[in-house]
Amino acid sequence: MDIGIGRPNHIEExxxxxxxxQWFTWTDxxxxxxxxxxxxxxxxxDGNVIDNPVTELPTExxxxxxxxxxxxxxxxxxA
Amino acid sequence: xxxxxxxxxxxxxLDATILTGNLPAISGASLTGLTVGLTAxxxxxxxxxxxxxxxxxxxxxxxxxxxxxxxxxxxxxxxxGVFSFPATGFWLITFCASYNASSDNDRxxxxxxxxxxxxxxxDVAAKAFTNIxxxxxxxxxxxxxxxxxxxxVTNVSTHKVRFGCxxxxxxxxxxxxxxxxxxxxxxSKLGDT
Numbered sequence: 001m002d003i004g005i006g007r008p009n010h011i012e013e014x015x016x017x018x019x020x021x022q023w024f025t026w027t028d029x030x031x032x033x034x035x036x037x038x039x040x041x042x043x044x045x046d047g048n049v050i051d052n053p054v055t056e057l058p059t060e061x062x063x064x065x066x067x068x069x070x071x072x073x074x075x076x077x078x079a
Numbered sequence: 080x081x082x083x084x085x086x087x088x089x090x091x092x093l094d095a096t097i098l099t100g101n102l103p104a105i106s107g108a109s110l111t112g113l114t115v116g117l118t119a120x121x122x123x124x125x126x127x128x129x130x131x132x133x134x135x136x137x138x139x140x141x142x143x144x145x146x147x148x149x150x151x152x153x154x155x156x157x158x159x160g161v162f163s164f165p166a167t168g169f170w171l172i173t174f175c176a177s178y179n180a181s182s183d184n185d186r187x188x189x190x191x192x193x194x195x196x197x198x199x200x201x202d203v204a205a206k207a208f209t210n211i212x213x214x215x216x217x218x219x220x221x222x223x224x225x226x227x228x229x230x231x232v233t234n235v236s237t238h239k240v241r242f243g244c245x246x247x248x249x250x251x252x253x254x255x256x257x258x259x260x261x262x263x264x265x266x267s268k269l270g271d272t
Contacts, residue, residue: 021131022129
């Protein structure tokens with residue numbers, strides 16, 4: 001699903017709202033599964049490249065819970 | 080019918096209006112004064128969506144690699160969001176960013192290209208302002224920000240470019256994909272410097 005177009009159905013949509021900026025990346029961007037999720041080392045803020053303030057990956061269950069939260073909100077709005 | 084040339088004043092002042100018949104084949108090796116056309120062009124794209132401003136965008140870039148894509152000429156290289164050129168020349172850089180906003184807050188976004196000619200600091204070379212419209216049917220709507228810059232790359236070691244975005248609302252997202260061009264950059268070498 002394209003983000004923002006329909007019902008959330010991918011963990012990337014949950015990850016995007018869990019923290020700001022480019023805090024995560026994938027070891028294989030063609031296979032965006034939790035096992036391939038990694039933290040980025042650096043992010044860009046106001047023209048500067050700084051250390052990623054997010055230092056720990058969320059658990060898989062936390063990511064899935066956030067995705068379900070987004071889905072429930074979408075379902076509620078579009079019931 | 081053979082080419083008939085009449086009343087030609089000289090070989091260097093050939094009047095095309097007085098030519099009739101078929102033109103003879105001309106060997107390319109005999110042509111002079113021609114300049115080479117586009118010699119290098121390539122595309123990169125953001126693979127992964129993120130929220131809030133990122134200046135510069137430091138990660139999740141990939142050279143396009145699907146749907147029949149191929150570079151023309153040597154490839155641009157990227158490291159931590161900084162792009163380097165394979166050759167000197169006049170490079171046209173176009174950044175097309177896709178945005179999604181889902182809040183009722185301000186929805187202004189800036190799409191930026193920053194360049195350096197010294198590698199010590201980057202300056203804003205191009206900035207597009209976009210207001211993501213709201214819809215009566217959905218709070219989640221999208222828009223594009225497109226900007227470009229003609230960069231005279233006289234030294235590939237010192238002339239670099241990077242990209243970024245600024246938002247008035249941290250919930251706004253720049254969207255990316257690794258299977259199609261959503262937010263992407265096109266580099267084209269127009270000619271020698």
